Amino acid sequence: MTAFSDLPIRDDLRGLTPYGAPQVHVPIQLNVNENTHGIPEDVARDVVESVAAAVLGMNRYPDREFTELRESLAGYLAADVAPERTGSTQTITAEQVWAANGSNEILQQILQAFGGPGRSVLGFPPTYSMHSIIAAGTGTRWIAGERGDDYALTPGIVTDWIERTEPDLVFLCAPNNPTGTPLGLDVIEAAYAASRGMVVVDEAYAEFMPDDAPRATTLLPGRERLIVSRTMSKAFAFAGARLGYLAADPAVADALRLVRLPYHLSALTQAAAVAALRHAPEMLAMVDDIRSQRDRMLRELPALGYSAHDSWANFVLFGGVRDPRAVFEALLGEGIIIRDIGIPNHLRVTAGTEAETSAFLDALAALGASQSEPVDRILG
Ligand SMILES: *Cc1c(COP(=O)(O)O)cnc(C)c1O
Numbered sequence: 001m002t003a004f005s006d007l008p009i010r011d012d013l014r015g016l017t018p019y020g021a022p023q024v025h026v027p028i029q030l031n032v033n034e035n036t037h038g039i040p041e042d043v044a045r046d047v048v049e050s051v052a053a054a055v056l057g058m059n060r061y062p063d064r065e066f067t068e069l070r071e072s073l074a075g076y077l078a079a080d081v082a083p084e085r086t087g088s089t090q091t092i093t094a095e096q097v098w099a100a101n102g103s104n105e106i107l108q109q110i111l112q113a114f115g116g117p118g119r120s121v122l123g124f125p126p127t128y129s130m131h132s133i134i135a136a137g138t139g140t141r142w143i144a145g146e147r148g149d150d151y152a153l154t155p156g157i158v159t160d161w162i163e164r165t166e167p168d169l170v171f172l173c174a175p176n177n178p179t180g181t182p183l184g185l186d187v188i189e190a191a192y193a194a195s196r197g198m199v200v201v202d203e204a205y206a207e208f209m210p211d212d213a214p215r216a217t218t219l220l221p222g223r224e225r226l227i228v229s230r231t232m233s234k235a236f237a238f239a240g241a242r243l244g245y246l247a248a249d250p251a252v253a254d255a256l257r258l259v260r261l262p263y264h265l266s267a268l269t270q271a272a273a274v275a276a277l278r279h280a281p282e283m284l285a286m287v288d289d290i291r292s293q294r295d296r297m298l299r300e301l302p303a304l305g306y307s308a309h310d311s312w313a314n315f316v317l318f319g320g321v322r323d324p325r326a327v328f329e330a331l332l333g334e335g336i337i338i339r340d341i342g343i344p345n346h347l348r349v350t351a352g353t354e355a356e357t358s359a360f361l362d363a364l365a366a367l368g369a370s371q372s373e374p375v376d377r378i379l380g
Contacts, residue, residue, distance in 0.1 A: 012139060019133055021339065028336040028359055030350040033177065033205075033315050035237035037286035037353060043279040047272050054271035062267035069270045070094040072277040073245050077230075080206075080215040090221055095250040099265060099273075103204055103231040103244025107171075108134050110227060110246075112259035114169055114198045115140030122167035124153055126343055128177045128202060143167055150309065151179040155190030162194040170195055173202045174216060175209065178341045178348045180311025182209070188216055192223055200227045205313035207235030207287050208294070213312070217247050224249040232273060234314060236283050243273045290314050294351040300361050305372035315350045317343070320372045327364070327371050334363045 005014050021032050030036070039047070071094045081090040100106045111134055115121055120141040123131045135142040145161040148154055153172070162170060170191050174183035183201075192199045201216040209215075216228045227248040232238035246252070276283055297316045301308040306320040321327055324347050328340045336359060338349040349360060364371075 010139075013136065016133075016136055019130060022337070024332070024337050026332065026335045026337050028352065028356045030315075030352050030356065030360060031337045031339040032239075033234060033313070033350045034239050035234060035286065035290070035314070036350065036356055037237060037290070039237050039276075040279070040282050040285075043276060043282055046279065047275040050271040050275035051268050054267045058267060060267075061263045062265060062270055064263055066099055066265050066270050067094065069099055069265070069274050069277075070097040072274050073097045073099060074247075076277055076280055077217060077247055080217040085212075086214070086218050088218075090218065092217060092220070092247055093250075095253065096220070096247050097245055098248070098253040098256055099243060099245040100260070101242040101244070101264065101269065102233060103202065103229045103246075104130055104134065105242075105264070106229050106244045106246050107131065107200070107202070108138060109256045109259050110198065110200060110229075111135060111138040111140050111169070113255045119168040120165070121169040121171055122161060122165055123171040124158075124161075124173075124176075126151070126176075126178060126341065127171070127173045128204075129341075131171050131173070131202070140169075147181075151176065151181045153181075153183060153187050155186050158187055158191045159194040162191060167195070168197040170197065170199045171202065172199065173204075175205050175312035177204065177313065178315070178339070178343070179309055179317050180313045180315060181309065182213070182312045185214055185216065185219060188219055188226075192219075192226055195225070198225050198227060199223075200229060202229045204229070204231045204234055206230060207284060208291055208314045209312045220247060220249070224251060227252055232276065235287050236276060236280075237286070238273070238276060238283075241269060241272050241276075243269060289354070290351045293354060293357040296357060297349065297351060297361070301364075304361070304365055306364075315348055317341075317346055317348045319343075319346045321345050321347050322371060327367060330367055330371075331360070331363055334359075336360055336363055 074092050074094045074097050077092040115138055117139040120143050121135050122143040122145055124145040124147050132142040143165050148157050227246050229246045232243040298308045301318045306318045309317045324340045338347055341348050
């Protein structure tokens with residue numbers, strides 16, 4: 001059998017491992033932070049009708065500028081910067097918006113345009129594993145910074161790392177995956193001030209933040225090197241459709257036009273996303289419920305003897321797990337998949353529906369206290 005390393009592959013890809021969240025089809029899937037709630041039927045019908053209409057025009061290439069979609073996304077983002085939230089008259093226009101097949105492709109295009117061989121990107125592990133994988137794929141050197149207590153970042157930490165390493169890009173994840181850690185706007189402002197390169201804020205979980213927490217989009221005016229990346233995969237229950245987007249200075253979109261493949265967003269994707277965005281309030285109706293299940297896990301995991309890290313996302317990282325692999329396998333045996341993200345004595349679980357979350361907590365309780373151990377013994 002041929003191994004990929006036997007092929008004349010790029011030297012810098014030798015020895016790397018691909019993104020590998022297991023895709024196991026068990027009844028309760030709480031491993032990749034998907035929205036566990038289905039798409040409401042009337043929305044599904046509208047999506048299908050819009051896609052059906054697009055099929056009739058499929059002999060033609062799609063709108064390369066996905067203008068209608070960018071207008072819809074700008075309209076959706078307007079809520080972030082609404083005067084009643086920000087007290088300002090800031091707007092987000094379609095020219096400031098760019099979209100791609102998932103925010104992973106957004107990040108790839110950003111690194112293709114602003115990173116690449118001879119350039120570097122600074123990130124702060126433990127963070128979204130795709131950040132370093134996309135860096136590798138684009139030949140961008142990954143610089144692993146370090147976080148402070150309980151995975152938090154401060155203006156001082158990011159400024160120090162940026163001044164010491166002078167990266168061409170900084171990736172910040174707000175809130176951070178896999179830890180759930182909130183990120184203050186003061187940290188983003190500090191990173192921007194310290195850096196001469198692009199500052200990318202991955203806000204994949206923005207909708208799960210507290211309603212009154214300001215979004216990174218409010219920092220865009222006057223910061224032409226700031227990019228806020230978003231996705232419809234999580235809050236919008238659209239992971240299977242693949243639609244990510246960004247908001248930034250219009251010049252960023254001009255730069256990405258140099259590296260994107262022409263017609264990268266299919267007519268079907270554009271039609272489906274525009275249709276779903278017409279129903280944004282309904283699509284997001286489940287966010288409150290998901291947040292309450294997250295908060296329930298934050299309360300109940302400690303009662304089972306585990307430590308839970310504060311989370312502003314739709315998942316919880318919990319510690320105090322003596323043998324993560326054993327707990328993962330035991331839950332899998334009960335038809336529940338969660339995530340072992342490789343942090344010693346920790347596991348990550350996505351907030352499910354009320355029933356799914358109950359099943360997870362009950363199964364964990366049934367494993368007994370033998371699977372958890374006092375936090376001080378782990379830290380000690
Ligand atoms: C899930 C996730 C994404 C989503 O990627 P898509 O390609 O849009 O599905 C992006 N960033 C982070 C931090 C995530 O956790």
